[in-house]
Amino acid sequence: xxxxxxxxxxxxxxxxxxxxxxxxxxxxxxxxxxxxxxxxxxxxxxxxxxxxxxxxxxxxxxxxxxxxxxxxxxxxxxxxxxxxxxxxxxxxxxxxxxxxxxxxxxxxxxxxxxxxxxxxxxxxxxxxxxxxxxxxxxxxxxxxxxxxxxxxxxxxxxxxxxxxxxxxxxxxxxxxxxxxxxxxxxxxxxxxxxxxxxxxxxxxxxxxxxxxxxxxxxxxxxxxxxxxxxxxxxxxxxxxxxxxxxxxxxxxxxxxxxxxxxxxxxxxxxxxxxxxxxxxxxxxxxxxxxxxxxxxxxxxxxxxxxxxxxxxx
Amino acid sequence: xxxxxxxxxxxxxxxxxxxxxxxxxxxxxxxxxxxxxxxxxxxxxxxxxxxxxxxxxxxxxxxxxxxxxxxxxxxxxxxxxxxxxxxxxxxxxxxxxxxxxxxxxxxxxxxxxxxxxxxxxxxxxxxxxxxxxxxxxxxxxxxxxxxxxxxxxxxxxxxxxxxxxxxxxxxxxxxxxxxxxxxxxxxxxxxxxxxxxxxxxxxxxxxxxxxxxxxxxxxxxxxxxxxxxxxxxxxxxxxxxxxxxxxxxxxxxxxxxxxxxxxxxxxxxxxxxxxxxxxxxxxxxxxxxxxxxxxxxxxxxxxxxxxxxxxxxxxxxxxxxxxxxxxxxxxxxxxxxxxxxxxxxxxxxxxxxxxxxxxxxxxxxxxxxxxxxxxxxxxxxxxxxxxxxxxxxxxxxxxxxxxxxxxxxxxxxxxxxxxxxxxxxxxxxxxxxxxxxxxxxxxxxxxxxxxxxxxxxxxxxxxxxxxxxxxxxxxxxxxxxxxxxxxxxxxxxxxxxxxxxxxxxxxxxxxxxxxxxxxxxxxxxxxxxxxxxxxxxxxxxxxxxxxxxxxxxxxxxxxxxxxxxxxxxxxxxxxxxxxxxxxxxxxxxxxxxxxxxxxxxxxxxxxxxxxxxxxxxxxxxxxxxxxxxxxxxxxxxxx
Numbered sequence: 001x002x003x004x005x006x007x008x009x010x011x012x013x014x015x016x017x018x019x020x021x022x023x024x025x026x027x028x029x030x031x032x033x034x035x036x037x038x039x040x041x042x043x044x045x046x047x048x049x050x051x052x053x054x055x056x057x058x059x060x061x062x063x064x065x066x067x068x069x070x071x072x073x074x075x076x077x078x079x080x081x082x083x084x085x086x087x088x089x090x091x092x093x094x095x096x097x098x099x100x101x102x103x104x105x106x107x108x109x110x111x112x113x114x115x116x117x118x119x120x121x122x123x124x125x126x127x128x129x130x131x132x133x134x135x136x137x138x139x140x141x142x143x144x145x146x147x148x149x150x151x152x153x154x155x156x157x158x159x160x161x162x163x164x165x166x167x168x169x170x171x172x173x174x175x176x177x178x179x180x181x182x183x184x185x186x187x188x189x190x191x192x193x194x195x196x197x198x199x200x201x202x203x204x205x206x207x208x209x210x211x212x213x214x215x216x217x218x219x220x221x222x223x224x225x226x227x228x229x230x231x232x233x234x235x236x237x238x239x240x241x242x243x244x245x246x247x248x249x250x251x252x253x254x255x256x257x258x259x260x261x262x263x264x265x266x267x268x269x270x271x272x273x274x275x276x277x278x279x280x281x282x283x284x285x286x287x288x289x290x291x292x293x294x295x296x297x298x299x300x301x302x303x304x305x306x307x308x309x310x311x312x313x
Numbered sequence: 314x315x316x317x318x319x320x321x322x323x324x325x326x327x328x329x330x331x332x333x334x335x336x337x338x339x340x341x342x343x344x345x346x347x348x349x350x351x352x353x354x355x356x357x358x359x360x361x362x363x364x365x366x367x368x369x370x371x372x373x374x375x376x377x378x379x380x381x382x383x384x385x386x387x388x389x390x391x392x393x394x395x396x397x398x399x400x401x402x403x404x405x406x407x408x409x410x411x412x413x414x415x416x417x418x419x420x421x422x423x424x425x426x427x428x429x430x431x432x433x434x435x436x437x438x439x440x441x442x443x444x445x446x447x448x449x450x451x452x453x454x455x456x457x458x459x460x461x462x463x464x465x466x467x468x469x470x471x472x473x474x475x476x477x478x479x480x481x482x483x484x485x486x487x488x489x490x491x492x493x494x495x496x497x498x499x500x501x502x503x504x505x506x507x508x509x510x511x512x513x514x515x516x517x518x519x520x521x522x523x524x525x526x527x528x529x530x531x532x533x534x535x536x537x538x539x540x541x542x543x544x545x546x547x548x549x550x551x552x553x554x555x556x557x558x559x560x561x562x563x564x565x566x567x568x569x570x571x572x573x574x575x576x577x578x579x580x581x582x583x584x585x586x587x588x589x590x591x592x593x594x595x596x597x598x599x600x601x602x603x604x605x606x607x608x609x610x611x612x613x614x615x616x617x618x619x620x621x622x623x624x625x626x627x628x629x630x631x632x633x634x635x636x637x638x639x640x641x642x643x644x645x646x647x648x649x650x651x652x653x654x655x656x657x658x659x660x661x662x663x664x665x666x667x668x669x670x671x672x673x674x675x676x677x678x679x680x681x682x683x684x685x686x687x688x689x690x691x692x693x694x695x696x697x698x699x700x701x702x703x704x705x706x707x708x709x710x711x712x713x714x715x716x717x718x719x720x721x722x723x724x725x726x727x728x729x730x731x732x733x734x735x736x737x738x739x740x741x742x743x744x745x746x747x748x749x750x751x752x753x754x755x756x757x758x759x760x761x762x763x764x765x766x767x768x769x770x771x772x773x774x775x776x777x778x779x780x781x782x783x784x785x786x787x788x789x790x791x792x793x794x795x796x797x798x799x800x801x802x803x804x805x806x807x808x809x810x811x812x813x814x815x816x817x818x819x820x821x822x823x824x825x826x827x828x829x830x831x832x833x834x835x836x837x838x839x840x841x842x843x844x845x846x847x848x849x850x851x852x853x854x855x856x857x858x859x860x861x862x863x864x865x866x867x868x869x870x871x872x873x874x875x876x877x878x879x880x881x882x883x884x885x886x887x888x889x890x891x892x893x894x895x896x897x898x899x900x901x902x903x904x905x906x907x908x909x910x911x912x913x914x915x916x917x918x919x920x921x922x923x924x925x926x927x928x929x930x931x932x933x934x935x936x937x938x939x940x941x942x943x944x945x946x947x948x949x950x951x952x
Contacts (some may be wrong), residue, residue: 016430023442030446038448127689128644146571148522150529151563154549158556206688208730214686215723216745216796217714226744227733234735246435253437253526257549268530271445279445286438294433305735 079277099262118197153184241297328579334572401459406466518573654860667847670857719800728789739777787818859915
């Protein structure tokens with residue numbers, strides 16, 4: 001990885017973060033009408049609304065508000081919830097760990113399932129072998145991937161909670177309470193990634209350098225393990241970074257399905273309650289996580305495949 | 314034309330299923346609300362939260378309303394809202410996707426940067442952000458999902474219009490003074506319509522899921538209105554009392570989404586954006602020829618006895634490559650074709666043999682078959698196929714590794730793709746020694762550096778640590794040759810080793826091959842379309858045409874070639890005496906497609922000596938007493 005690439009990529013992250021921070025700040029001003037009136041409802045007296053506007057600083061000039069917002073971000077002060085009166089930073093600190101555990105566990109499951117499955121299917125179906133297995137894999141994975149995580153969650157609740165009564169269906173408790181939420185969150189991405197891994201691995205297995213490796217009469221594990229698979233996994237990495245981003249946000253739906261005490265439910269409840277300071281902070285947090293994940297993936301990619309750092313044409 | 318394509322889409326199995334589902338949902342969306350709206354909204358406090366019964370097939374909800382009727386009635390709202398959101402995405406995508414082409418450059422680049430930034434965020438996050446901005450409700454959710462889907466369309470439109478804008482007719486229109494806006498309306502947009510329709514259909518399926526998600530979260534449709542997502546959310550809370558109330562809307566959402574996505578796929582296939590999987594041809598032609606490995610061993614027991622002794626140590630005159638009646642077959646949609654159709658080659662130790670022929674004559678596949686490297690669905694059969702005294706066909710990889718080891722070295726056509734891009738060159742060489750000779754890492758590395766030096770790679774210690782993309786083309790090919798020298802090759806097969814290289818580098822690589830052959834005492838099988846290259850390097854030439862050897866002659870006797878095809882090849886090579894006022898000699902016509910069951914000489918249609926006999930009867934390779942062999946009914950005898 002060249003220092004130039006690192007610099008270019010870091011600048012891009014910085015620009016994206018500036019845009020994100022600005023968008024989160026402007027959100028409360030993009031709301032049609034008076035956000036405080038909307039949050040407090042029609043029954044609130046004008047005095048209460050005016051007082052709340054004052055305390056939120058909404059009467060200051062926009063530039064002053066933005067400066068306050070930036071200063072707050074720098075010092076970790078994300079404002080106060082309009083509903084509970086608790087500091088937003090505290091709400092996030094309480095809620096984020098549950099969400100992070102759920103997303104990371106699901107991501108580990110996705111990788112642990114998708115990579116071996118995709119590679120195995122590629123080896124089994126290379127060069128048009130085993131058409132039946134290929135058809136079975138592609139159709140099954142397409143069917144699983146067609147069901148979004150929250151509907152899969154409802155289905156899992158029905159089967160394992162309602163019908164069989166084996167697993168808890170709501171809340172975060174012992175290890176068994178993780179099974180269904182993690183399964184709901186990871187199944188779709190896992191099969192989607194497995195399909196991509198298979199296609200990538202098939203392309204690499206048909207490449208000239210794998211033919212060279214075969215011509216060297218290397219053992220099969222060496223042909224696959226040293227020559228084919230490492231080259232198949234670079235694009236898999238790109239895709240899995242995108243999957244991780246969308247899974248982090250996908251937790252929002254899964255948390256609501258399984259009454260999981262995470263940040264996603266807070267997000268939804270705050271939107272419903274028009275608790276804008278919380279919504280702003282959560283949008284900012286999810287967005288920042290996505291941007292950082294993208295950066296990490298790009299840097300990993302640069303280490304694994306030096307050619308990826310060349311600027312796009 | 315569009316109608317014809319849609320009809321074609323409906324005739325594929327996927328298209329038929331999609332069309333049926335879409336039609337069913339369309340009918341439901343139209344007829345369900347007027348038929349059942351009242352019944353679906355009727356509150357029945359006597360029948361709250363009942364399970365499925367004959368009166369309520371899917372049970373009732375918390376107010377005693379019929380779940381099935383509510384799911385059916387919700388079809389119109391659910392699909393209508395998803396389509397509205399998709400429409401917003403497409404329109405916004407068209408606007409922002411074409412802006413970079415219309416706007417002046419800096420502004421255009423800013424728009425592209427904005428699209429790239431927006432696309433980095435998952436759609437759900439954007440949708441939640443805009444849902445918070447526009448407020449809870451159906452209108453807000455439509456706007457939120459529509460805007461969240463816009464970046465993907467904007468990028469699609471941008472990349473497609475950029476590629477269309479690069480085409481010649483658009484350039485011509487631009488030169489003719491057509492304005493940018495008109496250029497887009499008249500030339501660019503009509504050409505990206507098809508993929509746009511396909512992606513919009515796919516996006517409608519995704520939009521349905523997204524809308525169901527928002528409504529499920531309570532951010533979309535608000536009571537008393539309801540769509541599938543809302544019904545799902547209400548049903549989930551009472552899933553222990555009536556599971557059907559949660560499952561039925563979920564099934565409806567998935568079915569409708571799948572219908573749109575299959576529809577998109579079917580249209581994509583019909584307009585040629587995707588190719589359907591080819592159907593496999595009939596059974597493989599294993600029974601037509603005596604397959605070594607399954608049939609009786611066609612060679613003597615000593616040849617097979619390579620199991621017992623070292624594979625390279627045999628009688629001095631035993632050929633390093635013995636091929637008899639080699640056939641390579643590939644399945645196509647309807648039948649098997651034979652790009653190599655009965656080739657026999659023998660290469661003695663230390664001998665240099667060249668195979669020449671036009672592209673498609675089967676020379677490369679002959680080489681790959683000899684090395685046991687024919688890819689994919691290809692099937693190799695032969696009466697005899699031995700390398701260094703080892704029967705190749707019907708053996709496992711493991712046996713070949715043990716028996717052949719490094720006695721066969723391959724040099725491929727394109728050195729830029731034949732080396733592993735993510736592995737240091739030195740390691741790629743060294744692993745030959747570690748695998749086959751059991752060498753320690755350090756010793757193998759030293760040997761790799763030594764071999765690189767041997768093929769005149771400058772600063773080999775440093776070069777060995779580099780990756781292939783840091784090598785020049787000629788250097789990569791020399792590294793490939795060095796890789797073959799890591800072992801003790803009895804035969805080097807070089808398949809068009811200089812074709813992908815610069816002319817100035819070609820000589821260098823050929824000279825290296827000759828030196829390697831002399832020093833290592835290896836035999837060389839050189840494959841090329843360039844008859845000059847082959848005749849310089851090889852003692853003996855095999856001329857291939859349409860999967861067969863048509864002539865086998867000494868390189869020195871090229872001037873006395875007897876097959877009309879060989880003569881035509883020789884005549885088409887210009888030299889210093891060639892009259893530059895006259896056009897270069899060519900062979901009229903094209904080489905035939907590799908089809909099964911052809912009659913007569915394959916070259917007959919292009920041959921000016923062809924007679925009726927040539928078109929009906931297949932000439933066989935006949936060897937003269939001096940070893941010169943030719944497959945021709947009318948060989949040329951004049952000098």
